Amino acid sequence: MGSVKSVLDKRCTIRKYSNQVVADDLLNDLLESAARTSTCGNMQLYSVVVTRDASVREQLAPSHFNQPASQAPVLVTFCADYNRFNKWCLQNKAVPGYDNFESFMSALVDTVALAQTFSLLAEENGLGICYLGTTTYNPKEIAQTLKLPKMVVPVVTLSLGYPDEQPALTDRIPLKGWVHSDVYHDYTEQDIDDIYSYKNDIPENKEFLKINNKETLAQIFTDIRYTKKDGDFFSEKLIAFIKEQGFLK
């Protein structure tokens, strides 16, 4: 038990899990509860694939670049899904017209909102999660492994299990750095310095610079972690896959 706030105050992304089994009943209760999340026109434009089977998880891991969290006992893949809704329409003398990007966007918002509610419920119950951003890097490979039909796109994967580590809270930029009053107030050079400069003093970040032989923390992002080359490459793959699944012409 605990308030939403108290769950958030202590939450950390967990990438290392114990062998403790995540009970099926608990997982189903959390998913059932998560479905109370707002959904576009009450269409519930999502499906969730709960993967426990070791051989399926092994097939998924390379799609997630074998990152440590992908070794979790449970991988939960949240998919934008119009396949089910379309079938319902077709069986009920209705002609669905959801083969477009706006529909994909609606499903995407539904799906991520559901995943986030689920993650808070999981954390409230002592579980740990990690968002695997790799889901949109290799959606086609993931779809093949999980047998996703047309009109279904994996959007977010949460690795799930009981924590076997207790990482420190990560930093966040100050509120004034990202909340705007009435309209957007664009940032001056001074604003940017005020918002981000504290990051330079974090010992872990100083260590990153040294290890990677970089001059600034920003270069760690642009040159190593999230490069233009990767971004452009995975964008093409993602767009091609969204087309293939039927959401883009």
Next chain:
Amino acid sequence: MGSVKSVLDKRCTIRKYSNQVVADDLLNDLLESAARTSTCGNMQLYSVVVTRDASVREQLAPSHFNQPASQAPVLVTFCADYNRFNKWCLQNKAVPGYDNFESFMSALVDTVALAQTFSLLAEENGLGICYLGTTTYNPKEIAQTLKLPKMVVPVVTLSLGYPDEQPALTDRIPLKGWVHSDVYHDYTEQDIDDIYSYKNDIPENKEFLKINNKETLAQIFTDIRYTKKDGDFFSEKLIAFIKEQGFLK
């Protein structure tokens, strides 16, 4: 105080608000707490515009088709934002390469997850919210009103205020209808009937059919609420805007 689950168990979308003022301190506390939500590489790829000013809200309302919820005392627009991060990179001898769709997708996930956490925190504190899906229908108009620069895209708007109505809980399809074990199990005709048929018995839905002179509930969606014509039209607008903001070539 209450657990995440208990907030969810009783939550309903609220479209009608009382005149009770939403205190600035409360709102800031909720936003600060919401920022504990997972974020891609800790980049916090979002900005939030909190609009209280009546004249700005009046300008926003038509972009949200003047739907009742758009008359809320506070409109909170959650935006995917690389503008701030890029400025930080450029001021720190780093060359950002985030003018692509994959980066947009990362920001989008960050942004929706944040919005969903915020909505649960708001509800825990007695506030009511409604997701305005119209945000991705008229993103350009919203961006103009809110003065959003390039590399910023509004994704989700939450209307916010103290409830002046107490709607009944909305229905959800059964868990087995959207949760898949290990891999996706595509739906048979019988499955679809089993999942959705209860909807036909809901008095409100029967009333919809009568009012709209339709034979099936699905036709209400395809012919009235979410038509192919609208979907195609708003898709073109949305794609053009994402290009304009710098995330698509």
